[in-house]
Amino acid sequence: MSTVVEPSTLSAKSETLRGRLAQSPLAGLVEVSDLDMTVLEVAPENWFALALFLRDDRGFLYDLYLDLAGVDNLRRPGRRTRFEAVVHLHSLTNNEHIRIKVLLPDPEKPVLPSVIEVWPAANWFEREAFDLFGFEFTGHPNLRRLLCHDAFVGHALRKDYAPGQRWFFTEGDLRWPDWAKNTEERAGHFETQTLSIGPSHPATHGIVHLIARMDGERIVRAETQIGYMHRCFEKMAETHTWNQVIPYTDRLNYVSAMINGVGYVRTVEKMLGIEVPKRGVLIRTILSEFSRIMDHCVNIGANLVDMGALTNFWYLFQNRENIYSLLEACSGARLTVSYVRVGGLAIDVPDDFVARCRSLLESIPTFVADVEKLVTNNRIIRNRFQGTGVVTKEQAIGWGLTGPMLRSSGVPYDVRRTRPYDFYDQFDWDVAIAPDGDNFSRYLVRIEEMRQSLKIIRQALDIFPSSGPVNSDDWHVVLPPKDAVYHDMESLIYHFKIIMEGIRVPKGERYEWIEGGNGELGFYAIADGSGGPYRLKHRAPCFPAMACFERIIEGSSISDAVATLGSLNIIAGELER
């Protein structure tokens, strides 16, 4: 249920924040309220000052810029302004999230200051909001379209934009950054040249376009262009019902499809206030951890292939095939499983589920050990991985990285540990971290995380109930059993209502986050009481990682850039949604 709390009954956390704000120059300019977390509302002219306050005030130290979601309130009466920019932040010191809504008063020209100087991570998030909502960020150094192509007219996520409206695009319409057109620039003895890598290049993992200014072998400046895989997930979500969105979530991070679905339905379940039985939750956990292993398998395998080490790929991919068989036995699909439903799962697992899992627990470590034997102490790999693509701790936090990228820079932020959901607090496992922030650290962290995932699965199987329901029995949300639908009028009506109208999620909003294969995987959902989401923003963990790629590779060679790109684990479907 949405929990709108009266200002007089603010939580202790929000009350402290309000007290501190009252003593600052921002007194009276920020409204504090409580929803699922502390929510601040601010006018655009005060946003930059508030941003500095939140980052630097000793009591709060919101240092991780997580997400920026534009909201168009055109069909959502009761809001004060048509456009809102909703920012989510995290404080690593205090381990808490906060939401800031910047209310943009002018519906014709929504303008707000850019906070790139406060959090460098804001860069691409602001470009995305400019592209899809037309927000203008004053002070942004490179405010161009990010996802949609350059011949696009209008702003796609505004409510008055027709979902299927396309615009013709040809090669001549592609806009290059201004600096790339200038070939006169010289550096040292060599004339620099501009190199275009991608969008279709074997090393670009999906579809990424890298434009690099080269001085001999060194990259002196680079810019990444994305949007070659932007398939409008958020607009599609707005035109479907809550359950119909699940197949779309599978195709976000398609390498570990299960985790996305779990993240999404958890958001909706929290809004509905329903609980899933223990058996259902544990199935989700077990399959999510297997998905995490698959995710790391593909990442490490593909990364090594880029550097010419093909053998590991076969070893690691065989793991995937084995896990696919388990997923196929459960859901009927290998890759895009669509197995979760709001309130539980599509169907129960097969009878031999536990036996299958245990046999995988036997086989996976041998494959991982084979790869480790080939790679970890391999001199070529070490030469190419160690000291390349370095991200320091401060940079990682500033760029908004999460997941293995942040942990390999020495920050032990793992959502499963900092905010344990499901049964993660009952398992004995370690957060894998590495200190150096280079490509080798990222490799080591991923290998260790595979081991930890196996450990979690083993413990989950130990407490796994051999029988029992997997779904909630709230028939307003979960489809009644087919048997009952055929023989019972009431069940038939529930079935009909859910299928035809969708689940009625009460009005409200929620940001819910879990640990995905790449880091913090968040969904910010707004419900207006109808059968589908009014707005659904997906916080893609590899989006900030790709955004800072052009900064990481400055000064390195092209071959190191290829190794670095592979270690970021860019999944196009998740990156561009």
Add this chain to the structure above:
Amino acid sequence: MFGRGKQLPVHGAAPADSGPADFLTTKLETMVGWARSNSLWPLPFATACCGIEFMSVVSSHYDLSRFGAEVVRFSPRQADLLIVAGTVVDKLAPTLRKIYDQMPEPKWVISMGVCASSGGFYRAYHVTQGIDEIIPVDVYVPGCPPTPEELMYGIFELQRKIQAGEKSRDTRSARFAEGDKHAWTPGERAPEEAAVPGKPAA
């Protein structure tokens, strides 16, 4: 096509160590088609989920090399089979056309998955509604994503078509190459009729 023929009538004395003569009767096209169909060099244009399944097909478990199509090439100039695996969006459309144009003749195209074939369930503002708007397609493989078996069946179908000398007769995509806007499937409204939503981009 190949066969060990009947024994030919012998005129004069037969050479001592020669058995019946080996020969074949065929047309040149059939012979060339047979050779081509069994030595496909695929270029995987892998963009999304289907690309992961394509990896499975060429990996050890399914091992596409059993059917003479394992020499995966990332350069269009060295490939004769374009496998478009995954969603193609409007921003990528000119790139795909360029890659297709760079491939030497004869060339074939497999559209892997429903996104490449028709846009799939992305009936949306930035997604190409089927790559046949851009390039001619020989074989469509349905599925989201198709299983490796399905893709392999698609490749067998293509081999059959190559042996039979069939080519795609799709002409719509040629209009895209000429820059004709009407080659595209409009979304809910044709671009010309649509009122410009929101504010035009700066």
